[in-house]
Amino acid sequence: MYREYLQKMIGFDKWHLNSLNERFYALPTINRINEILQKENPAGTVIEVGCGLGDIISAIHRRERMGYDIDKRAVRGARILHPLTRFRTGSFDAVRDKKIAVLIALNFLHRIDDKECSQYFRDLLCYNEVDRIVVDAVQSPPYQYAHDYEKLLGDLGYTLEYKSRGYAAYRHSIRKILYFRKSWDV
Numbered sequence: 001m002y003r004e005y006l007q008k009m010i011g012f013d014k015w016h017l018n019s020l021n022e023r024f025y026a027l028p029t030i031n032r033i034n035e036i037l038q039k040e041n042p043a044g045t046v047i048e049v050g051c052g053l054g055d056i057i058s059a060i061h062r063r064e065r066m067g068y069d070i071d072k073r074a075v076r077g078a079r080i081l082h083p084l085t086r087f088r089t090g091s092f093d094a095v096r097d098k099k100i101a102v103l104i105a106l107n108f109l110h111r112i113d114d115k116e117c118s119q120y121f122r123d124l125l126c127y128n129e130v131d132r133i134v135v136d137a138v139q140s141p142p143y144q145y146a147h148d149y150e151k152l153l154g155d156l157g158y159t160l161e162y163k164s165r166g167y168a169a170y171r172h173s174i175r176k177i178l179y180f181r182k183s184w185d186v
């Protein structure tokens with residue numbers, strides 16, 4: 001109810017009215033990242049790029065957590081809904097000089113072509129130190145682009161650590177969540 005009121009006031013995309021339960025990948029991903037943080041306590045900030053209203057990043061158990069989104073209306077809503085999380089307007093290229101324990105990018109890279117997606121990660125890794133990367137793999141069609149993250153992130157020195165089961169996604173397709181970790185020998 002409160003979100004619907006905020007949506008009318010701020011005008012962010014109505015997609016954000018979906019609850020975490022309706023995003024089938026969201027709660028298992030949050031739980032797995034929280035388990036990693038609890039077990040290994042890696043140093044650094046947890047960052048979500050494309051965070052929308054910040055529901056995923058704000059459920060991560062780490063004081064140093066930040067969400068980035070290119071839509072300033074989503075960022076405005078996120079700041080109201082989650083005052084204990086820091087939010088910035090921008091994308092991968094706005095993330096600079098950070099030590100990052102986990103970088104999360106879910107449910108938007110399927111709109112970005114291979115070249116731009118690869119450049120986003122190159123820039124990110126050029127300007128920041130990133131231990132883990134969590135992305136979603138979808139099918140094309142129905143999504144516009146399906147990236148080969150094992151190749152893309154493998155070329156940048158990351159190894160696939162875990163692949164989730166498939167979660168129901170757009171038009172009877174499935175979405176899997178991929179967890180990558182920096183390979184120390186690269």
Ligand SMILES: C[S@@+](CC[C@H](N)C(=O)[O-])C[C@H]1O[C@@H](n2cnc3c(N)ncnc32)[C@H](O)[C@@H]1O
Nearest residue numbers: 049050051052069070071074090091106107108
């Ligand atoms: C479908 S929502 C997903 C939100 C959240 N990641 C989740 O899974 O619940 C996609 C979000 O990505 C944002 N977005 C799209 N392209 C982006 C980009 N290039 N950089 C950063 N954010 C982007 C949109 O503004 C939107 O808030």
